[in-house]
Amino acid sequence: MASRFWTQGGDSDTEEEEQENSEYEDGSDAEQPAGDNAGATARSRYLRDQASDSDDSDGQHRVIKSARDKRFDEMASTVDQMKNAMKINDWVSLQESFEKINKQLEKVVRVTESVKVPNLYIKALVMLEDFLAQALANKDAKKKMSSSNAKALNSMKQKLKKNNKQYEELIAKYREKPESEDEGAEDEDEDEDEESEAEEDPSKIVMSDEENDDEDDEDEDDRDEEGGGAWQRKTSKKDKLMDKQFMKDPSEITWDIVNKKLKEIVAARGKKGTGRVEQVEQLTFLTRVAKTPAQKLEILFSAISSQFDINPSLLGHMPINVWKKCVGNMLLVLDILEQYPNIVVDDMVEPEENETQKGADYNGTVRVWGNLVAFLERLDSEFFKSLQCIDPYTREYVERLRDEPLFFVIAQNVQDYLERIGDFKAASKVALRRLELVYYKPQEVYDAMRNLAEQTGTEEGLEDGDESEEKQSIEENRGPPVFISIPELVPRKPTFPESSRTLVDALVSHIYSYGDERTKARAMLCDIYHHAIFDEFSIARDLLLMSHLQDGIQLMDISSQILFNRVMAQLGLCAFRAGLIQEAHGCLFELYQGGRVKELLAQGFSQNRYHEKTPEQEKAERRRQMPYHMHINLELLEATHLISAMLLEVPNMAAAAYDPKRKPISKTFRRLLEVNERHTFVGPPENVRDHVMAATRALSKGDCHKAFGVISSLDIWKLLRNRESVLEMVKSKIKEEALRTYLFAYSSCYDTLSLEQLTSMFDLSKAHVHSIVSKMMVMEELQASWDQPTKCIVFHNLEQTRLQSLLFQMADKLIILAENNERAFEARTGGGIEGLPPKRREGMDYATSGASNRWQDNYVSGASQGRQGGGYGGRLGYGGRTGGSAQAGGGFQRDHSGHGSRGAGGYYGGTGRTSYHASALRGAQVEGSAGMVNLSRAGRI
């Protein structure tokens, strides 16, 4: 083919291209036929060439169709396809065929070199048109269509209209000639056609532009530029529109005109053809020509809501400039409300039609529809969203953060206004929004914000003023002067009290007195968080415990749960800073239990290998994320958690070596440790976990200096304000725990141990060591006593023999068995398991949870053996009756009540008894494993 073209010379080529282009563009321009003409002459030559070509090859066997025939055949087959599709009413395939036929038409035209569009095509068009008209007329059928089919029908309608316009004459001719059909419908169609064309075109293009770049938020800059471009284009257009109405003469503009225009614009809202940005512009223009303050207010409200509309997607955020304008509008609203106290904003009642006609001098209340709180909350969430979306490492993020005071101003003003009009409930909602901006800020950040607000308040006020003045002046040049000018009544600068505590207190107390349940709960959480930041652990903890938030938090919404998690994390950090290791661990371990800290704190996503999230879940999760500046440092959190777990767990592990019953305090920590111990070679620590594990190794050997060295080499400590004191605390804690661990682990190797030795080993003061060791003795963790004159610890190495521990296990089992028998017996005698008295059931729980508890109870009331014999022993004596298997248990109990002992039961009872007496002598004890303690005691006596 190409060679042929070349022989033709460049001419035809270009012509063809031109023709193609015009085809593609669907333009209904009159130039086309001319171009076609030119092309046709060129192509006739070409065709002739081709014809001769095909003549040459005629001699051969192969039946070779001319390209022309081929094209026609193709077209004919497509028409057949279309017919088929029509029969089954399949618009989707019809649409495809239509596109196909259009393409084929190009080729045919190219091949046939004729000016005339082939009759076949026209026929197909007419056929299509008729069918379309028929389909459209038949409303029922249309309703029944599947959505994709209906969609195809609609698009087909539009395409056909555009397309047919080119061939109007031909179609008309065709219609006249072969058969006359209902022309009326067609005419109508064409009328419609024109209308829609006129309406649709430009705005649609711009619209789609907008939508496109709204969707991809990534290149903000580009979008802004583009948006700006579109905006400018549109202003001019809008001006044209507006000017038609308002440029005539300012005095001619009446309330009615403005109202009508407003209605028109509002009615267009949400429709497909309306440009959102454009609408905002129109409304802003309208605000200037509003006749009464109430009207202005109404227009402002619609302007604000259409500003919210600009961003259609749930994920993206409102463009920042729009947000700022929106803030400006809100301020204007507040100004108006300030100046005209008789205007009431309400979203409950439908205002009368002409309510806003009442002028500025009208004295009665004017009701305007609107909801300030909703607007404010929306503004806040848009701000939040924008912070979620912007990359926190860019300057933009910082810039965006600087807008915080702006929002603060409005919130403050709205709250003031609401309080003034007595709507305290709404005010409390606003207060919560304000609180949520402040609660996570430590004093330094708060001060910075305050300074910023003060500086930029003046600067920006000026700037803004300049800008707006400039803009106004520009606009004023173009448009009429503002009818209702409102002075800036509401303060444009946020006022912050000296310390954030006062602010939080004020907000919180307001919310506590007026807010609803959720608001109160959130406020409480914020309050606790704030206290925790300010190192007031006891207050924070008391608040948390008193509010009983922990009980109900599962039932609250997810964002509140996240807040709760944040509070717990912060509380843990606070406790750690205060040196309350146990409490810190208590606060944090739940967060780390599932390994989903990031998710729980909404500070990122944790990958879960085992079940994939649905896209919806992922989106929802993304929407919940905390903006970067609110994050709690995860490394610090992890370090805090692990260190506190280490400090608790290492001595516990050392102690547990002799007592298998001891439960691990932190399972997470244990697991990590196991993983770490499995490594054959241990490299130098890299992350937080490695550091803590290295420290754990050192600590479990009692090497506190090395442990502290490793811990203090963590670089997260610089994040702490009072780094020195915290490190000091950690150091002393590590020393203490190292001492305890050492004593647990190696006490069996010593007979005596001098105080000096310990003080020098662990670098602790004598009093300190003394107190720790004494405490361990009291808690029965260490079987030792002080030898005062020599300042030595004398160990009583009395280990439980294996036989003894087995005996204790045995006794536990026996008790369980006896209890079970008792239950079976009761079920048999008709007591019924369900009908057991609660007290009895309690006893069972004890029994199953380990008999040591039960024993414990007895020790506490150990002296009153008679009572035991009567009550406890008597009750279990039951077991003796029920069967032989419980005989041992029975015997054991009988021993208590003072009868003689016999057999195996007596044997156990015998050992048990001595220990009872021992503990009765020593008095009640506090804690610890009953079994071990008592046996060793017995031995000592």
Place this chain on the structure above:
Amino acid sequence: MANTMGRSFLQAAATSEEVAPPLRVVQIEGLAVLKIIKHCNEFLPSLVTGQLLGLDVGSVLEVTNCFPFPIREEDEEIEADGANYQLEMMRCLREVNVDNNTVGWYQSTLMGSFQTVELIETFMNYQENIRRCVCIVYDPSRSAQGVLALKALKLTDSFMDLYRNNNFTGEKLREKNLSWVDIFEEIPIKVSNSALASAFMTELEPELPVKQCDYDRLKLSTAPYMERNLEFLIDCMEDLSAEQNKFQYYYRNLSRQQAQQQTWLQKRRVENMARKAAGEEPLPEEDPANPIFKPILEPSRVDSYLITNQISNYCNQINGVATQSFNRLYLMKALHED
């Protein structure tokens, strides 16, 4: 010897027709005992079994010889080999003119933990072919303390009946008045030696009145044995608790079902009254199609019986050992004081 043999053959032939008198004594040859002990001790950590050969003479079961089974492995093929081995062995023994009449088997045990379902099943297998068979259990660990821990066991007839029919419901057990004690029957063992052997032994007997087993009995460290026993006991207790739970669950379900049945019956009766008043046929008071009438399967009691047996066994052992140790300790104390 030949004389007694002949008599016992005659006796055996005579008694086979009559109702078999109950088995009173297991009379075991010293040779067999020694072979058992040797076999069991040599393979100590693992448990071994072997065949007992002998004669059934009236109320006395004579065990005259035995041979060990090769160590069993869990494999079909090898099991078949085992059977072949057994047959081959018997054939060989017959050739050398040894009793080749199987009367049971022996096995070693650990701390007397022999009361298992497997044992019962083996018993049932043997019982199919041999009317009277015994199992001789030898406990090497206990023997180390200076006792000949040899026990001859058989299943009681009533238990065997029940087991064959496989109904161990509470009802049946009560009917038969069978408690856990009645599963196994221990038969006293009498060790007999030929006069020649006895004479030779007397000849060999040293002058000293104290023998090796007496020294063994004086060993003071009984803790390991006690510990092992206790461990086993604890395990058994656990099993027993599990069994208990099973039964509790069953009874709970049963009572629930009964309550359901009651309510259903009541409803049916009310309905029937109404039907009667209306002059219609009353509906039957049983409805087998109803799921609430489907009987709940009662868990078998064999396991709990066996466990109970086992427990009592352990208890006895512990008791015995403890008493002995106390005696020894007191003795030691007295010696020290002197």
